[in-house]
Structure formats: structure tokens, C-alpha cells
Amino acid sequence: MLAAMITVHHLEMSRSQRVLWLLEELGVPYEIRLYKRDRLTRLAPPELKQVHPLGKSPVITDGDLVVAESGAILEYLAERYGDQSKGETARLLASPGTPEHLQLRFWMHFAEGSLMNWLVMKLVFMNIPTQPMPFFVKPIARQLCQKVQAKLIDPNLENSTAFIESHLGRHTWFAGEYLTLADFQMSFAVSALLARSNAAGQCPRLAAWLARIEARPAYQRALARGGPVLMSA
Numbered sequence: 001m002l003a004a005m006i007t008v009h010h011l012e013m014s015r016s017q018r019v020l021w022l023l024e025e026l027g028v029p030y031e032i033r034l035y036k037r038d039r040l041t042r043l044a045p046p047e048l049k050q051v052h053p054l055g056k057s058p059v060i061t062d063g064d065l066v067v068a069e070s071g072a073i074l075e076y077l078a079e080r081y082g083d084q085s086k087g088e089t090a091r092l093l094a095s096p097g098t099p100e101h102l103q104l105r106f107w108m109h110f111a112e113g114s115l116m117n118w119l120v121m122k123l124v125f126m127n128i129p130t131q132p133m134p135f136f137v138k139p140i141a142r143q144l145c146q147k148v149q150a151k152l153i154d155p156n157l158e159n160s161t162a163f164i165e166s167h168l169g170r171h172t173w174f175a176g177e178y179l180t181l182a183d184f185q186m187s188f189a190v191s192a193l194l195a196r197s198n199a200a201g202q203c204p205r206l207a208a209w210l211a212r213i214e215a216r217p218a219y220q221r222a223l224a225r226g227g228p229v230l231m232s233a
Contacts, residue, residue, distance in 0.1 A: 005029055006023065006030040006031070006060055007031050007033055007060060007061045007062075008023070008030055008031070008032050008033070009033050009035065009048060009051050009052075009057055009058065009059045009060065009061070010034050010035065010058065010226055011035045011037065011044050011048070011057030012034060012035065012036055012037055012228075013037065013227065013228050014044075014057050015070045015188050016057045016226070017188060017222060017223070017226050017229045018074070018184045018188050019074065019077070020032070020222035020226045021184060021187065021216075021218060021222040022077055022078070022181075023077065023222075024222045025088075025216075025218040026077065026078075026081050026082060026085060028081045032226065034226075034227075035047060035048055035057065044057055056068065058070050059073075060073055062076075062080070070112070070185065071109075071111075071112065071185055074108075074181050074185060075108075078092045078093050079093065088178070088179045089179070091178040091180060092179070092180055093180070094176075094178075099176070100175045100176040100180065103174065103175040104175040104181060107174045107175065107185065107186055108181060108182055110186075111186050111188075111189045112185075112189075114160065115189045116188075116189050116192070118157050118160065119157070122149065122153050122154075122157065125145040125149050126149075126196070128141055128145050129141050129142040157193065157197050158197075160193075161193060161197065161202070164190075164203070165202075165203040165205050168205040168206060169205050173209075174186055183213065187210075188229065190210050191210065191229050194206070194207065
């Protein structure tokens, strides 16, 4: 009897791109069910709620098992399918009790718990002035959004960016000298950071890390199957 194939319920231009990348690195067969964003709201379609009650992506099904949240999915895939990995993917989880494992845990949480919060706010406040509103309100909205970005969002992003750049000055990968799940989890956030800030020109190590990621054959295969990583602002 054939084992059930993993299905990635993939929302276009979303965090689920890093799940596709990991599956390509592991060489695990999978299929994609692609969901299009609403053209006006850019939100996920209601059909995703048929897969998981939150109606969010990424989410995968592996037989009867449903796994949501990108970090949880990455850990599940590495634990379930990574035990026979060789080469670079042999150290995806790092060894418990090592400095690499502690770094892995930190960056897995930092990506969504800290960095992405500010990046999402950045995208929201960049887009508010472009939304339909009375003409006399638009200048006020634009000024308010610029002030929030300048006083709150941008300083936090700059602080995070400097921290990441310094870290990558001492380490080849986020958890140390080997590719781990931390790099997969950070990939979407770094792509968004470089797209929505001035970090690209100021952070050569960060840009070089992302260039190494994007040059990997598995990443390119995931991109070919899943489409672009980011929504345009």
C-alpha cells in the first residue's frame, strides 16, 4: 500500500514558500494545492478553513494529520523525514544541549515573534494611504502613517536589522556553521525585511546570506513550483 503524499496548502506569496523549500531540500514527494489571495483584500480565501479552522497558510496534510503554523510544520517535517538526511540537511535540528540548538530555538521564535510583527505593521502602514478614502482625509492619513513608521516601526526594524547583521558577521548560518531550520524560518522574514526597508544597501552580510539561500537548487525548485515569495507593497 502506497503511503499518502504530503499536500501543502499553499497560499500564493506567503510564508508557506519556506515549507516548499524544506521539502525540496529533503527530497520528500509532495503536492501543492494553490490558493489565490482575494484581489482586493489580499486575504486568504475561505476555502482554507476547510483544511484548518484558522483558515491560514501554511498548513499541510500528511495522511490524516493536519499541521499548521510554519514553525511547527518545519519541525514536524525535519523530525518525521529528516532522520535519513545526509550532507547539509543532516543537521537541520541541531543537537539538543549544544549552542547551535539554542541559537536555532532563538531564531525560530525571533522570526515570527519579533521581526515579522514589525514587518507586517510596515506593510500595513505603507498601504493605508493607497486605500480609497475622501480626498481631504488622504493627506492626514499619509502624514499619520509616515509618523508611525518613523517613530515606531522603522527604529525597531533598524535595531533588528543591525542585530541580525552583527550575528551573521560571526556565523555562516543563523544557528552556526551549518544550515538548520532557523535558516528556513528566517528566509521569509529576511526577504520581507530587505524588500520593505533600506537594509539591502546597509547590510552586506544579510544580503549575502539571502543570495546564498536563493541560489540553492532546492530553493529554485520551490520557487518554480510555488511562485513569488512576497506580495508587492
